[in-house]
Amino acid sequence: MKSLGSIRRDFAPWNDPNAKPYIQFDRVTKKFGDFTAVNNLSLTIFEREFFALLGASGCGKSTLLRMLAGFEEPTAGRILLDGQDLRGIPPYKRPVNMMFQSYALFPHMTVEKNIAFGLKQEGMPAPDIEKRVAEMLRLVKLEQFAKRKPHQLSGGQRQRVALARSVAKRPKVLLLDEPLGALDKKLREETQFELMDLQQELGLTFVVVTHDQEEAMTMADRIAIMDKGEVMQVATPAEIYEAPTSRFVAHFVGNVNLFEGRVAERTAGTTRITGATGAEILVDNGGDASAGADIVFAIRPEKIKVSSKKPADAVNALEGEVYDVAYLGDMTVYHVRLDDGQIVRASALNAARVSDDPLTWNDRAWVSFRPDAGVVLTR
């Protein structure tokens, strides 16, 4: 994999073996009765990182966040923050703050008092509190709403108050539990960028829990994909998308075509895969699959080209029939039923206004892709 990395290319402490981890989950297990919410999980997060925990509901991501905040104690294992073991430290003594999914704004206090709450607990002198609150209000652009009560605000404004309140104390780590979950789509997109700017501006470490892959892909430096209390993969958004290490991750993020098959031959540069139904695929990188192993070949729809004739230079080309065409404006999605019965999803960017190779229902068609377009998964 040549150029997969973070967009903020200068920031990649996870590639630096000397970088000091900031938050460490060390073989953490959390059980609620018979139910194991988090199973022997280890994870490292670095200072100033924007880290996302992504997974379906019930995968243990919120439990992980709550353990970091101190609302739950691990059944086994340790959580370290900046080298300090957090076990036994109550939530009100931890240098982390959390932005709750429900926002949890105090309904009987004004916006101002909500933001000042944590600072008062700290025993900060009143003039300093006033200054900090004003600064926070400016940061989230709510200066004229200082005297309002939470129920007099819109959803987006409440979200910003919650954010201002949770960063007012300048915590070492900000935990965000589905921070944009309650906002509508347009507001969510705007707020994503606001959150990223804020994180840069304040230089804080953000750990965000989300079930929305787009949100995680947009904002995070690294994403941990979780399933059933375990981490499936931790990587940058680009790596997660382009080089998933398991069928679960490939399926969970974006759309993917999966070809069941077996490694027929493996040489230095090329791996030949025989599909379960006879098709043959050549791949540059066979991953850790050895000859004879049962594998899955995963390829994203946009990496597959659909044409009416077999491309002359194609290494991998499979023939079939157009089964479905969906025109989405910016792109067209084809579903091609291969002659062996498998349905392949391919998307083509509508770069030209008029296509020179129009394909429609029931046309014979070829799907082709480069040998480095997909990944071989053994899990």
Added chain:
Amino acid sequence: MTNIAAAASPSAETAAALPTRLAKGFVGRLVIIIPYLWLLFFFLVPFIIVFKISLSQTAISMPPYTPVLDFSEGVSGFFAGFSALNFDNYTWLTQDALYFNAYVTSLIIAAISTLLTLIVGYPIAYGMARAPATVRPTLLMLVILPFWTSFLIRVYAWIGILKPEGLLNQVLLSLHLISQPLVILNTYTAIFIGIVYSYLPFMVLPLYSSLEKMDYSLIEAAQDLGCPPIGAFWKITFPLSLPGVIAGCLLVFIPAVGEFVIPDLLGGSQTLMIGKTLWNEFFANRDWPVSSAVAVILLLVLTVPIMFFQQAQARAQEQGK
């Protein structure tokens, strides 16, 4: 499409909707009228009768007071009776310190009992609200359970517990915690115990309902921001449960002021409360006009907190919480 259709035939639609709307308006008004009628017949009319009696004088007759607003002797008789009405009974109440003392004592006893009920009831309600959701209906049932037995019998049972040779003293004596039986029965302490015991559900239920709907993540948020649990209780939980506190306190305070059964059974002859004074005036002295005046004043004394309660409720509703 729907918009165009609606715009094209606005009159047709309104015409069709009119009868249902009228019916709805009528039913809606009927629903409001029923409680008003109830209050009219069972509160306002009796009150006017009591007020009317309070303006007359005692007489050895049946009923035992001079007739008022009575047409049996014609229009002139009505006016004669009307001119005989006066506020003598009310002046009388101010002249005998007994009544003033009884009112003040009742208010103080009710206030102390309400505070004690709140102190006992709050932890119970809090525990119930924090209990697992599956257990809550059972706990709620347990709070309501005493209502299944007669109030009178339950208060009577306290005599058996509190009297000098009663259960409580026997237990304490046998445990050698005391050498002399405690004198509790026929004191104000017994009245407090009786009121707290009897009115506890009225305190617990509104408290529970306001605590139960509170979002627990608020407490977590307070702790997350550096507030220890006890601080979080006073800064978040308690202020947010205030509507329940006010409702519970008024539900206990108002009936406790006029309470008769508890001071009569547990308080003995030494204790002075307005409910007992009223009863004595009515049944022992057979002075209906004076007892009616006592009742009217009591009602006024109690109306003030009710108005306060309604105002507080209206304010809470305005705040949307």
